[in-house]
């Protein structure tokens with residue numbers, strides 16, 4: 001057992017560190033039109049340096065970097081205070097789904113533009129009557145010449161107000177219930193029949209959107225996997241959302257170190273000492289846990305229900321960390337833009353990507369083997 | 377980087393589990409609490425045959441020259457089975473104390489046991505009535521016991537004795553190895569408490585359903601599993617880096633996770649868990665005692681934050 005990093009990865013990390021030190025910008029919130037545009041430019045700049053999707057194959061704009069190198073990249077990225085990724089739904093959810101279930105044509109057409117931030121993707125999963133219970137979704141698709149016609153309503157879609165395209169499940173077999181008869185589609189947010197209505201979030205910015213679809217044509221080429229197999233395809237996406245890829249350990253260790261610095265700069269208040277220490281301990285635990293996962297995957301292991309353990313842990317770590325920072329700041333917290341932004345975002349952690357309760361059910365039933373609860 | 381146990385380390389853990397499962401460890405532990413040491417001594421001799429006290433002692437002194445990762449693998453198993461006796465002192469601490477060098481061959485072979493005093497974190501010496509070696513960790517010398525009177529512990533299996541030592545201690549490699557072993561022991565105890573609770577929730581029914589079907593129970597156990605899963609890499613990581621910050625982080629998190637496991641286990645078991653006959657109690661009191669021993673939460677959190 002060792003934590004040694006090979007020379008090639010050290011060289012890669014040093015290159016990343018140097019590049020970031022010279023290039024990291026300060027950008028406005030990506031939940032505004034102006035901020036979104038600025039983020040797109042930043043993603044293009046990252047792509048020029050071949051740093052936007054380091055773990056992808058070269059042909060799609062990546063570097064074939066190992067999983068370990070990806071983790072090192074993320075650590076450097078957040079330690080440098082670089083901005084959140086406006087293309088994260090695409091590169092961390094749709095990307096892996098296409099690698100697992102897409103066709104070569106889809107990968108060639110979609111991934112390079114995604115890597116450059118030219119095409120930004122929104123996740124269109126939730127519906128008014130289908131939140132935690134995604135299998136209850138009602139939006140549907142019916143067969144037509146050369147493709148499908150999509151109808152229905154999606155909601156809570158992050159940054160769909162500014163994004164270009166979206167991915168989500170639709171019921172293609174009205175005779176089937178629940179997880180059966182669903183198909184995974186990609187569609188254009190500017191296509192005829194699509195209406196996007198922005199919904200302001202807690203901070204007042206239009207971070208959410210509702211998407212209404214009325215007979216929207218989608219060609220067969222934009223179905224991922226086989227029609228009717230959407231649920232299986234979607235599980236790849238969900239595991240990626242909860243698991244390794246979306247919440248890199250770098251984010252939390254960087255934030256925990258900033259919290260320790262904040263605590264010191266405010267005179268090391270004794271009242272918050274334990275919480276500051278616990279935040280750092282949690283972030284370090286998460287980092288080492290990730291190194292363990294990386295080692296396991298490198299040896300051919302798979303991500304299973306552990307991704308729920310991951311999600312439950314980091315969402316609370318993030319919340320506790322930001323709560324502690326606001327408490328240390330006292331009345332100054334109200335106007336500290338960086339900590340406030342992080343805090344508001346951390347509040348959503350226990351909700352999106354599967355709520356705490358859903359993660360706990362998954363851990364209990366699939367990891368611990370407790371009996372399933374009776375469902376109607 | 378390969379941050380995962382080797383097949384040999386996993387085999388070592390399995391052989392310890394197999395041995396301790398077949399050796400009536402709970403019976404030996406209960407006798408130990410009453411001062412009847414023979415079944416426990418036999419258990420410890422078996423562990424010596426498997427190499428536990430020899431791990432950190434170099435080959436020149438009759439040991440195995442293994443590393444701290446092997447140590448935490450062993451102590452996780454010892455904690456899981458609630459093995460009694462001064463094992464942290466004998467297998468983790470004494471091998472790092474030069475003054476005890478003459479004793480190393482005897483400790484490695486299991487002929488001798490060591491105990492330690494290191495105020496303020498280890499004010500009393502465990503099992504000093506049967507240990508041949510008493511280490512005064514602050515002074516780095518061998519000490520001696522004074523009384524033979526047991527000082528009652530929250531955990532009946534921890535038989536504590538007063539030892540004259542005036543030398544306060546806050547760190548050092550030998551101390552850190554003790555802390556690391558305690559953290560691993562806590563992790564193991566927590567894992568047993570979770571496993572026992574899951575097994576119980578799958579067979580106990582109330583209101584016509586297995587209690588494991590109720591979300592109120594499921595969610596408690598899911599939280600325990602999550603915290604234990606995230607504790608293990610801290611304990612392993614601290615064994616690899618040996619940094620005081622990582623070792624303290626492991627101790628804090630292992631104490632918290634094991635205590636959550638203990639409180640949850642008691643709740644899931646209901647009254648049966650509150651009986652002396654049930655093995656749950658052997659871990660519950662040990663976990664609470666070890667959470668404060670070898671540096672409490674306050675001390676270790678301060679070390680985590682030290683520049």
Ligand SMILES: Cc1cc2nc3c(=O)[nH]c(=O)nc-3n(C[C@H](O)[C@H](O)[C@H](O)COP(=O)(O)OP(=O)(O)OC[C@H]3O[C@@H](n4cnc5c(N)ncnc54)[C@H](O)[C@@H]3O)c2cc1C
Nearest residue numbers: 123124125126131132156157158348351352353354355357
């Ligand atoms: C910041 C943010 C960004 C988001 N971005 C997107 C996005 O880009 N795309 C997208 O599609 N969606 C997005 N979502 C939506 C998110 O996926 C849903 O909010 C989430 O799945 C929960 O659904 P819900 O809000 O309808 O809550 P509900 O499912 O209605 O749940 C309400 C409460 O009931 C509990 N509950 C529900 N079922 C159970 C059960 N079986 N057992 C116990 N408790 C239960 C829940 O845990 C919760 O506490 C986002 C949400 C947030 C907050």
